[in-house]
Amino acid sequence: xxxxxxxxxxxxxxxxxxxxPLTWANTATxxxxxxxxxxxxxxxxxxxxxxxxxxxxxxxxxxxxxSQFITCPFSNEVIGGDAELDSITHSYDGLIARGINVVTDxxxxxxxxxxxxxxxxxxxxxxxxxxxxxxISFKWGEVENDEEATKEAMPHAWQAGLQTTLLRxxxxxMADGGTVVIxxxxxxxxxxxxxxxxxSLIAHYLKNNKPKSKILIVDSNExxxxxxxFQEGWNALYGYGPEGMIEWVKGxxxxxxxxxxxxxxxxxxxxxxxxxxxxxxxxxxxxxxNLVHESGLTNQDGWCSVDxxxxxxxxxxxxxxxxxxxxxxxxxxSGHSAASQAKNCAxxxxxxxxxxxxxxxxxxxxxxxxxSPEYGISVAAVYQLQEEGxxxxxxxxxxxxxxxxxxxxxxxxxxxxxxxxxxxxxx
Amino acid sequence: xxxxxxxxxxxVITLAxxxxxxxxxxxxxxxSSGALLASMCNTCHxxxxxxxxxxxxxxxxxxxxxxxxxxxxxxxxxxSTIMNRHATGYSEEQLKALADYYTSMQ
Numbered sequence: 257x258x259x260x261x262x263x264x265x266x267x268x269x270x271x272x273x274x275x276x277p278l279t280w281a282n283t284a285t286x287x288x289x290x291x292x293x294x295x296x297x298x299x300x301x302x303x304x305x306x307x308x309x310x311x312x313x314x315x316x317x318x319x320x321x322x323s324q325f326i327t328c329p330f331s332n333e334v335i336g337g338d339a340e341l342d343s344i345t346h347s348y349d350g351l352i353a354r355g356i357n358v359v360t361d362x363x364x365x366x367x368x369x370x371x372x373x374x375x376x377x378x379x380x381x382x383x384x385x386x387x388x389x390x391x392i393s394f395k396w397g398e399v400e401n402d403e404e405a406t407k408e409a410m411p412h413a414w415q416a417g418l419q420t421t422l423l424r425x426x427x428x429x430m431a432d433g434g435t436v437v438i439x440x441x442x443x444x445x446x447x448x449x450x451x452x453x454x455x456s457l458i459a460h461y462l463k464n465n466k467p468k469s470k471i472l473i474v475d476s477n478e479x480x481x482x483x484x485x486f487q488e489g490w491n492a493l494y495g496y497g498p499e500g501m502i503e504w505v506k507g508x509x510x511x512x513x514x515x516x517x518x519x520x521x522x523x524x525x526x527x528x529x530x531x532x533x534x535x536x537x538x539x540x541x542x543x544x545x546n547l548v549h550e551s552g553l554t555n556q557d558g559w560c561s562v563d564x565x566x567x568x569x570x571x572x573x574x575x576x577x578x579x580x581x582x583x584x585x586x587x588x589x590s591g592h593s594a595a596s597q598a599k600n601c602a603x604x605x606x607x608x609x610x611x612x613x614x615x616x617x618x619x620x621x622x623x624x625x626x627x628s629p630e631y632g633i634s635v636a637a638v639y640q641l642q643e644e645g646x647x648x649x650x651x652x653x654x655x656x657x658x659x660x661x662x663x664x665x666x667x668x669x670x671x672x673x674x675x676x677x678x679x680x681x682x683x
Numbered sequence: 684x685x686x687x688x689x690x691x692x693x694x695v696i697t698l699a700x701x702x703x704x705x706x707x708x709x710x711x712x713x714x715s716s717g718a719l720l721a722s723m724c725n726t727c728h729x730x731x732x733x734x735x736x737x738x739x740x741x742x743x744x745x746x747x748x749x750x751x752x753x754x755x756x757x758x759x760x761x762x763s764t765i766m767n768r769h770a771t772g773y774s775e776e777q778l779k780a781l782a783d784y785y786t787s788m789q
Contacts, residue, residue: 310714600719615718615719637768666765
């Protein structure tokens, strides 16, 4: 009788097992390919990290122009004199140890047709998939003279490093009784609560060192992030309003700055009012980084439209844009948001290269602000992909009328958050 | 006779191939839902959920402990400064996937 028997079957399966690729036998994904990540900040470093954490056969290259990463988060602590710059400076050695090819250079252009990233040194990097996390560029000229003024006379300190210590040193050199003027940018901008945390930590320094001084926030916006919580904290710690240390002028009441005068150290509003400062922190209006504008990835508003489930660019296949530069529905432009988007993006890329379904997207943001080094507040949210895009499904700001103990805990959690997210990015 | 042998051989090959495809699909998984959910928590709760200063570790919890604590944050039965704002964003199904992921790493 001609029929197969068990011996034949076993032999056959043995032959199959012998030819089965080893990658199927272990738990790592079978994804392979070349992924280039441009930008080594909260979005890019996290993405490169997780591509190697979840994938094993992917060749990851990270292009970043600086040899170290200095974080904007906690830079306000440096400005307020409570921390040193080295406490917010991070090495890329951990990513190199993960097997990521870290290229210290500027990405000068993206050739989406040829699937190459051009570098300023003349080299070009081929990619199968590209992640662009380049952050913001300043929209010079929205405030007259802003580009020249922010170099030294009125630092922006909205990119951490030399500008951070420049602003700090100017505050420390100011005489008691002086005025610090802070000009926040018009929404949308990187780090919505940033200017108001900055006012807080400068106030903390002034209260302890130059108590007759004042802080004037001249704001083109009508409202700001965590507003009720900030005002409650300012009132409690520093005095808020014309009789207090911190005053806030909103757009419709003369807060829209149109020009600045470096020689006289003044800022002038749309209504013609002039405000004088002994120190002026001028934070320029913002748009997506020049790289994505020049590469044809931006929309008419100057930010990158993406598929909000995958972060694939609406303008170019196999190119993903994450972080400040992209439009991510309800998510704010924060480092934590960028890291959350980066992880979703890494999961999508690995799945695509492996030929499997990606997991359902899930996103979160958590953002702490220190009103003093011992008084913290936060905003937190969980998001889901819904029909209209990334939608908030839970969360909010720290409620008002909380005890001192709650704010003390939030300040401690802020420091724990910082240690956690930077380790998650770089180790 | 020959035809029957061929058919039987074909059946064996198809069966083996189908088994391989199933095996391949199971082994070549991309990223699980549990892993992606956990990665959201790990931004604050430390690399691989190992904790960070005053923010507790998650990777050493019993599976039901994580689910129960998150449900208690949702109702306010468990006090929190921020976790109630996160917990309410997840379904019980997601919480179970999250908890199973952390226990699978133990």
